Amino acid sequence: MSKGARMRRSVSVISAAVLALGLAACGGGSDSAAPAGSGSAAASGDQVTLEFAQWWEPELPANALRGMMDEFEKQNPNIKVKLISGPYSSTKEQVIAGAAAGTMSDVVGLDGAWVADFVKQGSIADLSKLMADAGYDDSQLASQVQLEGSTYMIPVVNFVYPMFTNTDLLTKAGVSTAPTTRTEFADAAAKVSALGGDTKGWVLPLSLEAPNGVQNDVMSWVWASGGSMLKDGKPAVTDADVTGAVDYVKSLWDAKVIAPGSFTMKEQDKVEEFTNGRVGMMIDSLAHVNQIREKNPNLNFDISAIPATDGYSGKRGIPYASWGIGVAENSEHKAEAFKLVQFLMSKDVNSQLSSVAKAFPGNKESVPDYVQSDALMKKAFDIYQSGYPANEFVGLPAAEDLMRTFDTELQAVLSGDESTTDGLQKVQQAWSEKF
Numbered sequence: 001m002s003k004g005a006r007m008r009r010s011v012s013v014i015s016a017a018v019l020a021l022g023l024a025a026c027g028g029g030s031d032s033a034a035p036a037g038s039g040s041a042a043a044s045g046d047q048v049t050l051e052f053a054q055w056w057e058p059e060l061p062a063n064a065l066r067g068m069m070d071e072f073e074k075q076n077p078n079i080k081v082k083l084i085s086g087p088y089s090s091t092k093e094q095v096i097a098g099a100a101a102g103t104m105s106d107v108v109g110l111d112g113a114w115v116a117d118f119v120k121q122g123s124i125a126d127l128s129k130l131m132a133d134a135g136y137d138d139s140q141l142a143s144q145v146q147l148e149g150s151t152y153m154i155p156v157v158n159f160v161y162p163m164f165t166n167t168d169l170l171t172k173a174g175v176s177t178a179p180t181t182r183t184e185f186a187d188a189a190a191k192v193s194a195l196g197g198d199t200k201g202w203v204l205p206l207s208l209e210a211p212n213g214v215q216n217d218v219m220s221w222v223w224a225s226g227g228s229m230l231k232d233g234k235p236a237v238t239d240a241d242v243t244g245a246v247d248y249v250k251s252l253w254d255a256k257v258i259a260p261g262s263f264t265m266k267e268q269d270k271v272e273e274f275t276n277g278r279v280g281m282m283i284d285s286l287a288h289v290n291q292i293r294e295k296n297p298n299l300n301f302d303i304s305a306i307p308a309t310d311g312y313s314g315k316r317g318i319p320y321a322s323w324g325i326g327v328a329e330n331s332e333h334k335a336e337a338f339k340l341v342q343f344l345m346s347k348d349v350n351s352q353l354s355s356v357a358k359a360f361p362g363n364k365e366s367v368p369d370y371v372q373s374d375a376l377m378k379k380a381f382d383i384y385q386s387g388y389p390a391n392e393f394v395g396l397p398a399a400e401d402l403m404r405t406f407d408t409e410l411q412a413v414l415s416g417d418e419s420t421t422d423g424l425q426k427v428q429q430a431w432s433e434k435f
Contacts (some may be wrong), residue, residue, distance in 0.1 A: 043227040048336050049080045053095055053108030054355070056323055057085035059287050064356045072343045079336050089210050089266055099123035104328035106337045108151045112145055112322055112391070113212070113399035119147050120397075125327040126153040130338040141345065142364045145324065145395055155322035156344055157359035159285040161216050162318065162386050163307070167300040169199065169280045178304040180249055182221075186283070189257035192280035201257040203279040204249070205265040206411060211403035212267060215393050217283050218410065221245040221388035224306035230392055235431035237406070238424045244309065246413060246420050253414045263411055275299065281326060285321060286380055289358045290387050305383045306320030317390030318383065323357070360384070398434050404431045 051299040072163045084105055086094065090107065098104035099118055105355045108124070117122040128150040131138055138144065138151075145153035152266065161373055165178045189201025205213040212263040219229060220241075227241025236242070252258055259279050261269070267284075274282045277299060283306060292299060305316055318326040327337040347365045354361035355368040358377055393399045409423035 003390060006243060011063070011353075017409045043071060043077065047078055047080065048333050049081050049082055049331060050107055050337055050340060051105035052082055052107040052109075052340065053084040053091060053098070054323070055086060055088040055091040056109060057083055058087060059291060060356055068349060069352065071349075072340060075102075075343070076336075076339060079339065081340065085271050087268060094351070098328070102330045104330055105330040105341050106333055108326050108328060109326035110326045111212075111404070112153060112155075112213070112324055112394035113396075115145050115153050115326075116325070116395060116399065118149060118326075123329055124152050125329045125331070125334055125337075127154060127327065127338070129340075130327060130334060133337055134342065135344060136338075139432075140365055142362050147162050147395070153322075153326050154341065155347060155362045156325050156350070156390070157286045157354045157362055158320050158322045158358050159357075159359050160318045160320045160380060160389070161220060161283050161285050162303045162305060162380055162383055163303060164274060164282050166274065166280050167302050169195070169277065173280065177281075179281075179300060179307050180305070181307050181310045181312075182222055183310050186248075186252060186255070186257070189252060189281065190255060193255075193257040198278050199280070200259040200278065202252060203259040203270045203273045203282045204392065205260045205264070205267050205270045206264045206407055207264055207266045208404055208407055208411075210266045211400060211407040213265075213270075213390065214403040214406045214410070216267070216285070216321070218245065218403075218406075219392070220247060220283050220306055220319045220390075221301045222250060223290035223319060225308040225312045226314045226317065228392065230273040232434055235428055237427050237431065238421075243420060243424060246410065246424065247409070250413055250420065255273070262414075274301075276287070286358050286377070287321075287323075289376065290356075303380055303383070305387065316387040318387045320389045320391055322362070322394075323359070356402050362382050402431055 009096045010265060066083065069083060073080055076105060084094070092111070095104060095108050095114070099121055104123055131151070141153050141154060142167065144151040145155070163178065170178070170188060173188070173195055175191055179185040179188045191199040192199060204217050207213065222241045222245045223231060225241070229235070229237050229242050229246070231239070259273055269284055271288050271291065273279045274284070275296050277296070292301065306318065308316055325341055327334055332339050344353065344375055345363055347363050350361045350363035351366040351368060354366060355370055361368060369380060393403065396402060406427050409427050412418045413420050413423040
């Protein structure tokens with residue numbers, strides 16, 4: 001058994017109630033990050049430049065993140081921040097390469113799926129120690145991702161993955177309301193695809209290079225119907241929940257209602273297909289609402305809960321992903337790096353960031369302004385409150401490898417090279433060896 005497999009997972013995950021309380025809490029007042037403390041290089045008067053690698057800046061309105069960094073620098077005049085920004089996929093490649101080479105940026109944007117591997121490598125710092133050294137009160141944090149009782153990632157903001165629908169395409173196809181069940185979804189996908197040309201009902205990214213489509217676009221069908229891919233913390237992918245979801249996706253594939261190119265398509269490709277009006281429906285992050293509106297202001301789209309199995313009346317799990325943050329173990333300026341983390345998690349700054357990102361805040365006391373000003377985001381929040389956050393990959397060992405293994409077998413099932421039963425049995429065996 002590997003060292004990673006022996007790790008006792010202890011992942012603190014946001015509960016709907018906690019977030020609801022956080023969003024409902026009153027704002028006001030200022031809790032700006034404290035100036036650089038004693039013991040740090042910056043406190044001695046030396047100029048420190050922090051590198052901050054993330055994929056957030058391209059997904060935020062222009063200059064939003066830079067403006068926050070300017071404010072941080074104003075409060076901490078001896079610390080400068082150099083933003084290393086790029087799309088999610090290239091940032092992931094850069095961060096993983098930096099982790100292996102010991103050249104990771106001082107502060108890094110993290111996906112929860114990467115954390116266990118980075119901890120195993122020893123490439124990210126123990127934030128529990130940094131919080132203790134800084135005298136930081138973590139009671140304001142909505143959640144922390146922990147391994148062996150120590151925090152390695154703090155979710156800065158959180159995004160749910162509802163269903164996006166192109167209202168004009170659905171109307172043109174004769175679909176008057178967004179589907180709420182799997183049967184209604186299949187019917188709507190068929191009618192939209194029947195419009196002809198390049199138009200398809202659904203878009204499904206299954207790139208093996210970036211296999212998070214398994215989490216966001218496939219397993220989401222399981223969670224939306226109250227199902228699980230785990231039992232007692234162990235893999236259970238051959239159960240009825242996962243088997244039913246794979247059979248359902250296979251039926252959509254065989255009906256040719258899924259946009260072409262799935263096997264090499266990444267998440268950003270999916271968003272572009274929807275933004276350009278070529279697909280009727282997608283399951284996607286609220287993080288892309290800004291991007292869709294900016295690139296196609298005329299696109300008439302809506303969001304809804306992910307359809308559940310016919311007859312299901314329980315609460316619906318809704319996938320979520322976090323813009324997490326961590327500090328590199330190789331950083332020579334960990335104290336200053338944590339000051340930047342502290343700044344981003346402060347009540348006012350976190351309210352500002354979650355507002356422009358169209359996300360739920362990671363500080364329980366923060367309140368995003370869109371709750372009052374954006375009807376679409378208010379609807380998203382209502383969907384979130386009526387269900388529960390679901391992402392069973394967060395904190396699992398080698399989470400991306402688990403997704404890639406599932407993805408490989410799913411592609412074989414969709415291609416007709418093996419049955420659902422055989423494919424999921426292979427996944428079950430491979431996953432079990434990782435735990």
